[in-house]
Amino acid sequence: MTTTRAWCAYPNHLARDPSSTLEDIERVRVGERTTEVEVRRLTVPRCVARFDEDERDDVRDVDVDATADDLCEVDIVIDVDRGTIASVRRASREDRGELIATDETRLIVNAEGRMCLPTFADVHTHIDKAHTCERSRNINGTLAGADAACANDFKYWTVEDAKRRMNFALRCAYAYGTSALRTHLMSGEDAQSKIAWDAFVSLRDEWKGKLELQGVSLSVLSFFRDKTKARSLAQMVKSRGGVLGAAVSCSDAGGTPLDPLTTCGEDMPELLDVVFSLAKEFDLDIDFHCDENGNESSKGLLYISEAVIRNKFEGSVVCGHCCSLAAQPNEEAKRIINAAREAGVTVVSLPTVNQWLQDRDPKGEATPTRRGVTRVKELASAGVPVCFSSDNTRDQFFEYGDCDMLEVFRSSVCIAHLDRPFGSWPLAFAAIPARAMGMNEKSGLIVRGAKADLIFFRARNYSELFSRSQHDRVVIRDAFRICTTLPDYEELDQS
Template sequence: MQSALIPRPEGASFWLRDARGAACLLDAPQGPVDHEGLTRFDLKVEDGRIAGLAPLGTAPPEAPSLEGGQAWPAFVDAHTHLDKGHIWQRAPNPNGDFAGAVSSVMADSTAHWAEAEMEARADFALRSAFAHGTTAIRTHLDSEVPLARMSWPLFARLREAWAGRITLQLCSIAPMECLVGEEGAALADLVARSGGVLGMVTRLGGDFAAPLPADFQPMLDHVFALAEARGLDLDLHVDESGETGARALREIAATALRRRFRGQIQVGHCCVLTLQPEAHQRETLALMAEARMRVVVLPMCNMYLQDRVPGRTPRWRGVTLVQEMRAAGIPVSFASDNTRDGFHAYGDLDMLEVYREATRILHLDHPFGAWPRAVTAEPAAAMGLAAGRLSVGAPADLVLFSARHMTELLSRPQSDRVVLRGGRVSDATLPDWRELDRWLQPGPPSPGDAPAR
């Protein structure tokens, strides 16, 4: 449904009158900034780009008006798993916890993941994200051999097919021990050839007082060496548990500083940091800031998985110290993570939903401040993209809402939003779930759908 309150401008050049936007996303406010961090302005588009941000009353009176509705830059989603997405109906998590997620997804990948069905699920997800107003996505790809031989070429083709609509970045994910030896070098070479990002998972547990495994630091140094030799950035799944002995985050920061690592490091999850001693927290954050690390937080997925015990109400939200990280100068992004698979039964790659739920879960209001950057400008910077801001000269990739105030924006799904791509109204619509039915049957795949491994 399209709202009659949201204009649908036509033509290569036009003004939008009386828009409202987050001041933290503009180069400079064009008027007063209210208590929610919002400012009002007129916006000019020429030849697919933002040509002007001007004070109210600058636009001609006949120009369409947002009547104070909000205008956002297109969203950026810097941590997803498109290879796993939408398998829930075929492979539900039996109890909703992390172990159940690993078991259900591994079994499904062995029995069902084939080129055609993975392409269908990933394309469905990309169409959903595009309709919601996302312009860039980083996806992690399970990269153990032989699966990587099928998934990486497939997603490279999807990246080309979606160029100009969604910028798609590829990142490996595998247990850290898989990056040691010939298999690790081969994976790093594949990532480099594909223009991707090197990623892995740290798996530590136990009690905070327990020493780190003797082989942990040598493996971590080896991962850094693989990236350094190939000029790769790192994007790491870190400390995604409630076990206080999972403290790789500090060691990653210290290793980056010791090695003077020149690439970009993004770390995701970092859940258990909230449960560790405050002195360790402070030391970790200081090292992270010094190492110029970025954090991507997955609030919906981690609330779903962490501290889940059958018949017991969770005592812990499962998310990390985002406010303390921001205060320490560490850039923070929010992202979708998993959608409708064993790690998270819900989600639709709608970054407004991610921002809405992050605000509620993490108390990112009173004031809202600069947190709108966490689904726009910060993930764009993490991906090395000039996106996520309302800037003169930027592509007119915008999401328009009839909602004027933040409590209006975050109280409804905003299903009537209008998405502009290159200044033109997008006619993209959300795909029907029924499209996936043929791929989600519980039986074995047909011979024609066998994995191309």
């Protein structure tokens, strides 16, 4: 008879009680006194590891080894009491044991070359709309169809409904290994805004210590024409501890006279100045939706970058989507990218959703030819921080998805060709978005002193990682295993 052992030897007793509730995040330690776990031979992307002996590595510095996909093996020591990483060293090949208890307080685990990533930062989501696609369907699958069906869904919204759906999305994100998440919240209409923000603020309190949550106001740029309403929006965002947002050149007709709501004709620079001056007055960061279309005339990213410089804005500015940059001639794309770099803007690409939504024939007859992704490689090589994020989850803008950043990583690699070489792209799913969110500089890195927030996978390389769903991944937070069971869809049914 053969016996099988669990593939991940990270000690089970270092687990939060699987039945623990959000209110009960006390660490559970069953009859053990482990204070230190050494995990040997973990395979990690070279760009996320900072070795003890050269901690001053620059974040973008990478040893390029195309044959090994820029992966390397490390030995790490986890300080269980502090919940932090105590040491990161290049793996020594000597020890081939499995699970060795050296004494009562120290455990050594051999990961046998399995992969590990820092927990994810999902910087652009819409959890207030999550899980509404069945009750309010996007009839033709286009962005315009999504906007119409989304407006129609508001009739179902209550704080209870929004909280149920948002919490479901957060439980999934947490179980998949996300530790920070920013969501846009519908803020154009008072009634909807109140529901979205009430639900969000209440959940932010409940998830404190488990998920770093940030909320962004989402309204169209033309909203800022009414200075009184715009000012009270900024005031509300400040009082809720949020980020100011707006949709700029962001409809199917973005950049054309047919888009009075988000392009606003020649008034765009003036309206952007209103956004920036309010952000300065109330000391807010800014997060835009921009250029979510394939129109060459759509240049929201350029206008926003110019507005950052013109207004001498020093806060964090994030621009999501930027799809139309792919439609620009090369020289014009270069000009826009240079402006973005000069302005210090962070760009977020949302390939999973935009591949579904962009370049779609409303009649469903023509095959899409565009990939829905911005020029991530050109942006990154020009020095613009680039992140990838999940965007929508089972709503009118994307009918699938589950807030799993590994799925986003995988689809981004395929859609944007991030794998020849992988280089520093793994930073775009944790460290770079964490910085855009203003988090600790060690967030998203495997470095001494960082929180022991890690995901262990059964896979030993990218082809194994991306060929299966990795549903059996092990997530540790503050050195403790968390429960990774996903909620059942039945929980979303109205009670």
